[in-house]
Amino acid sequence: MLHEILLSLSGHPSPLLRNDHTDSAAQSVLSPPERQLLKTAGHISHLHCELISYTAHISASHPSVICRAVSTAINSTYLAAFQRKVLEVEDNVLRKDASLVGAYNIVPLTAVIGEFTGWTRRMEWLWDLVQFISKEKEGLPCRAAQLINKLRHELQTGYADIGETALSLIKVAETAWLKQVSAWVLYGRIPVLGDKDFFIQKNVDDELGFSIEHSLLPSFVTPSTATSMLFIGTSLNRVKTRSSIDPGNTGLDHLSSQLQTLANLTSPLNSAAFSRAITSIRLTLSRTTLQKLLPLSKVLEMLILLRGFFLLGRGEFAMALTQQADEAIHSRWRRADNLAYQKQYGLGNVTVKEGEVAAVLTKTWAALGSMQGQHAEEDDELEIARDLLRLNLSKTKASTPVKGRIGIDHQSPSNLADTPFRNLLFSVPVVLTLQISAPLDLFLTVSDVQAYTFINSYLLSIRRSHLHLTDLWKITSLRRHHPPPPRPPYSITKGGIARTRALRGRWSVRSSAMRSTWSTSSAAIFFLAETEAYLQIEVVEGLWEDFHSWLTGREERDKEHGRSPSSSGGHSSSAINNMTDGDDVQNNHSETAHQKQNSKTPHHHDPQTLATAHRLYLRTLTRRLLLSQASFTDSLYDLLVHVDHLVALVHRLHGIWTSMDLEADEGVVDAFSDLSAEETDVRIRIRDVEAKVKRGVESVVGVLRNLSMDSAFMAEVEDGDAAEGRDEGDDGGLGLGSGFGDEADGEGGTRYTPRRTGGIDRLLMKLDFGGWFDAGKVVHHGDEGADDDF
Known part of the structure; x- marks a missing residue:
C-alpha cells in the first residue's frame, strides 16, 4: 500500500487513491483518519497528474511565448521538486x-502524508494558475500581459510559500518578456516567436508603420514608457530600412551595449526603474543615430513651413490662393449670386474636378513667384512647399483623424468641431494637405496634419471673407459718379446740363440704395478684422513665438539674461489689414529669415520630446482658436456664408446697373432680360442678406460673451494646457519616470509648457458695435433713407 501511494504521488494514477472508500468493506478495514489521509494523498496525486498533463500541452502549443516559459518553469522547477x-x-x-x-519497521501513514503537507496549498495554487493560462476569454488565449499582471497580484496573498513561488515565476515571465522588448528597443525587430502576443503591432496598411495594442501591455508599463518604446523601435526600424538602401548609413552596432541596461533590471520590474532604462536607451539613440536621421534643423524647417502656409504666417499665400480659387469658380459659375453660397449646408450643384483644384495651387505658386521677383530663387521655403503641399478634394464629410504611426495619442486635438469651413473656398470640400516624408513621420503624425488642415480652412475662410468685403471698395462705379458728368464746353450747354442732372439723379438713387450695404459691409469688415487680428496675432503668433523659443533654447537664454519672452500683445487689426498689401511679402521674408537665423543655434531636444511638445502645442492652439467650441464655429460659419452671399449680390447688382447704363446711354438692349425686375429682386435680396449678416455678427458676439462667462471653459483655456502637460504621464509624457521631476525633459532642459496668450475678454473689448445691434430694422422695401447707425 505504501508503495502504491508513493507511485501515485509521483504521477501514476492509482485506483487505491481514486476510491472514495465509502463502501462497507473499506470502512471495516480503514479507520476514518486513514480514509482522510488517503483522500489528502489522492488530492495531491490528482493535482500532480493534471499539472503534468496541462503544462506539457501548454509548453507545446500555447501561442504565447511567455505562457510557455511559465508553464515550462512550473514543470521543470516545482513538479520536478515534488518528484524529488x-x-x-x-x-x-x-x-x-x-x-x-x-518500531517493528512500521511506517505510519500520518508521517508519510505529513511530508507532503507543505505542497498541498502550492499545488492547488499552481493548478489555478495553469487553468488561468489554459482558459480562453472571449475566444482569445491567455496573453502575456494578463499572466504577468496576475502573478504580480499574487505576490500580495500573504502566504510566504505562494509569494515565493509567484516571485520565481514572475522572474521567468518578465525575463522572457524583456527578451522580446530587447529585440524591439535594441534592434527594431518585432519578435518572431509570439509576435501576436507583443504589445507592438505592425500596421497592415503601412509597411513601415507600427502601433501599440494597449491590452497587451503589462500594468507596470506606463503609457509614456510605452510611447518611448514604440518610438525607439520604429526609429531603429527606419534606420535599418535606410541602411539597406544606403550601406554607409550605420548606427545600430552601439545599441548592443544597452543590453546591459535591461539586464540590470530586477524582478518584479519597478515602473520607475523600467522607465529610466527605456529613457536611457532613447536618449542614447537620440544623441547618436537620430542626430543624423532626424536633425533638429529638419524639424524646425517643417514647423516653419507649417506656420507659414497652414497657419497663414505668409499672408501673400492666402491672398494668392483666394484669388486663384475665385477665378476658377468664376469660370464655372456664370451667375455671380451663386458664388460660394450654399443654402444652409448643401453643396449646391457644382462639380469641381481634382485636376482643377490642383491647377489652382499651381497657379498660386506661379503668382507667389511673380511677387518675389528677383528674389524668387532665394526662397527655399517656397520651393519646399511646392514639393510637399497639395490641394485636394476632401473625400469625406469630416476630417476624422486616423491612427498615426508613432505615439499613443492620435485623436483629434481638443475634439475639433465638425464645422465645414473647407467648403467655402470652392463651395465643395477642399483641403490643403501635406505629404509626410520619412523620417519626419517620426515627429509628425497624420492626425497632426489633419489638425493643421482644419486650422488652415478655418483661418483661410476668415481671411477670404475679409478680402472679399474689402474688394467691394475697389468697384469704383459703386462708390463714385459713373459715368462722370460731361466736361466743358458741353457741360454748360442745355443738353449737357440735362445730362449732368440725369447722372446726378441716377447716382443719388443708387447711393441711397447702397448706403445700408456699405454700413453693413463696414461693420462686417470691422468684426472680421478684429477677430482675425486676435486669432492671428495674439493666439497663433503668440503661441508660435513661445514654442519656437522653447525649440531653439532662446527662452532659456532670455531667462539667463534676465529677460522675459517677447509678448505679442498690443496689436490691432491694422496689422491684419496690412497683410493684404503688396509689401507684406517683404515683411514675411524678413520674419522667416529671422526664424532661420535663430534656428542656427538650436537647443537639443530628442525627437520624442519634440513630438510630445508639438502635440501639446497643437492641442493648445486649437483650443485657444475656439475650434473646440461648436457653438462659436457654427455661428461664424453661417456668418461667412452670408458674407459671401452679400458680396455676390453686390457684384450682381453692379452688373445689372452696368447693363442698364449701357441701355440708357448707348442703346445696347438685351431683349432676353428684364433689368428693372432683376434690379428690384436683387435689392430686396440684398436687404434680406444684410439683416442675416447683422444677425450673424450679433450671434457670434453673443456666443463669445457666453463663453467669457463660462467658468468651466475659461478654466480649460487658461489652466487646461498646463494640466494636460502634467497628465501626459508622471514624467510629462517623456518616459523619464517620476524620479526625474516634473520640469525635466531628459536632456537637462525644461519641459514645454504653453504660456498664456489671448483672452476672449480682450477680443470682446474691441468688438464694441455701440448701438448698431439696437438700431432700427433694415428697410426691406423702399431704399430711401435706409441707413444704420454704425
Whole structure:
C-alpha cells in the first residue's frame, strides 16, 4: 500500500487513491483518519497528474511565448521538486530513517502524508494558475500581459510559500518578456516567436508603420514608457530600412551595449526603474543615430513651413490662393449670386474636378513667384512647399483623424468641431494637405496634419471673407459718379446740363440704395478684422513665438539674461489689414529669415520630446482658436456664408446697373432680360442678406460673451494646457519616470509648457458695435433713407 501511494504521488494514477472508500468493506478495514489521509494523498496525486498533463500541452502549443516559459518553469522547477520529494521520502523509508520508520519497521501513514503537507496549498495554487493560462476569454488565449499582471497580484496573498513561488515565476515571465522588448528597443525587430502576443503591432496598411495594442501591455508599463518604446523601435526600424538602401548609413552596432541596461533590471520590474532604462536607451539613440536621421534643423524647417502656409504666417499665400480659387469658380459659375453660397449646408450643384483644384495651387505658386521677383530663387521655403503641399478634394464629410504611426495619442486635438469651413473656398470640400516624408513621420503624425488642415480652412475662410468685403471698395462705379458728368464746353450747354442732372439723379438713387450695404459691409469688415487680428496675432503668433523659443533654447537664454519672452500683445487689426498689401511679402521674408537665423543655434531636444511638445502645442492652439467650441464655429460659419452671399449680390447688382447704363446711354438692349425686375429682386435680396449678416455678427458676439462667462471653459483655456502637460504621464509624457521631476525633459532642459496668450475678454473689448445691434430694422422695401447707425 505504501508503495502504491508513493507511485501515485509521483504521477501514476492509482485506483487505491481514486476510491472514495465509502463502501462497507473499506470502512471495516480503514479507520476514518486513514480514509482522510488517503483522500489528502489522492488530492495531491490528482493535482500532480493534471499539472503534468496541462503544462506539457501548454509548453507545446500555447501561442504565447511567455505562457510557455511559465508553464515550462512550473514543470521543470516545482513538479520536478515534488518528484524529488517523493524520491526523498521513498529513500528515507528504504533506509529506515527514524523520522518515518518506527518500531517493528512500521511506517505510519500520518508521517508519510505529513511530508507532503507543505505542497498541498502550492499545488492547488499552481493548478489555478495553469487553468488561468489554459482558459480562453472571449475566444482569445491567455496573453502575456494578463499572466504577468496576475502573478504580480499574487505576490500580495500573504502566504510566504505562494509569494515565493509567484516571485520565481514572475522572474521567468518578465525575463522572457524583456527578451522580446530587447529585440524591439535594441534592434527594431518585432519578435518572431509570439509576435501576436507583443504589445507592438505592425500596421497592415503601412509597411513601415507600427502601433501599440494597449491590452497587451503589462500594468507596470506606463503609457509614456510605452510611447518611448514604440518610438525607439520604429526609429531603429527606419534606420535599418535606410541602411539597406544606403550601406554607409550605420548606427545600430552601439545599441548592443544597452543590453546591459535591461539586464540590470530586477524582478518584479519597478515602473520607475523600467522607465529610466527605456529613457536611457532613447536618449542614447537620440544623441547618436537620430542626430543624423532626424536633425533638429529638419524639424524646425517643417514647423516653419507649417506656420507659414497652414497657419497663414505668409499672408501673400492666402491672398494668392483666394484669388486663384475665385477665378476658377468664376469660370464655372456664370451667375455671380451663386458664388460660394450654399443654402444652409448643401453643396449646391457644382462639380469641381481634382485636376482643377490642383491647377489652382499651381497657379498660386506661379503668382507667389511673380511677387518675389528677383528674389524668387532665394526662397527655399517656397520651393519646399511646392514639393510637399497639395490641394485636394476632401473625400469625406469630416476630417476624422486616423491612427498615426508613432505615439499613443492620435485623436483629434481638443475634439475639433465638425464645422465645414473647407467648403467655402470652392463651395465643395477642399483641403490643403501635406505629404509626410520619412523620417519626419517620426515627429509628425497624420492626425497632426489633419489638425493643421482644419486650422488652415478655418483661418483661410476668415481671411477670404475679409478680402472679399474689402474688394467691394475697389468697384469704383459703386462708390463714385459713373459715368462722370460731361466736361466743358458741353457741360454748360442745355443738353449737357440735362445730362449732368440725369447722372446726378441716377447716382443719388443708387447711393441711397447702397448706403445700408456699405454700413453693413463696414461693420462686417470691422468684426472680421478684429477677430482675425486676435486669432492671428495674439493666439497663433503668440503661441508660435513661445514654442519656437522653447525649440531653439532662446527662452532659456532670455531667462539667463534676465529677460522675459517677447509678448505679442498690443496689436490691432491694422496689422491684419496690412497683410493684404503688396509689401507684406517683404515683411514675411524678413520674419522667416529671422526664424532661420535663430534656428542656427538650436537647443537639443530628442525627437520624442519634440513630438510630445508639438502635440501639446497643437492641442493648445486649437483650443485657444475656439475650434473646440461648436457653438462659436457654427455661428461664424453661417456668418461667412452670408458674407459671401452679400458680396455676390453686390457684384450682381453692379452688373445689372452696368447693363442698364449701357441701355440708357448707348442703346445696347438685351431683349432676353428684364433689368428693372432683376434690379428690384436683387435689392430686396440684398436687404434680406444684410439683416442675416447683422444677425450673424450679433450671434457670434453673443456666443463669445457666453463663453467669457463660462467658468468651466475659461478654466480649460487658461489652466487646461498646463494640466494636460502634467497628465501626459508622471514624467510629462517623456518616459523619464517620476524620479526625474516634473520640469525635466531628459536632456537637462525644461519641459514645454504653453504660456498664456489671448483672452476672449480682450477680443470682446474691441468688438464694441455701440448701438448698431439696437438700431432700427433694415428697410426691406423702399431704399430711401435706409441707413444704420454704425
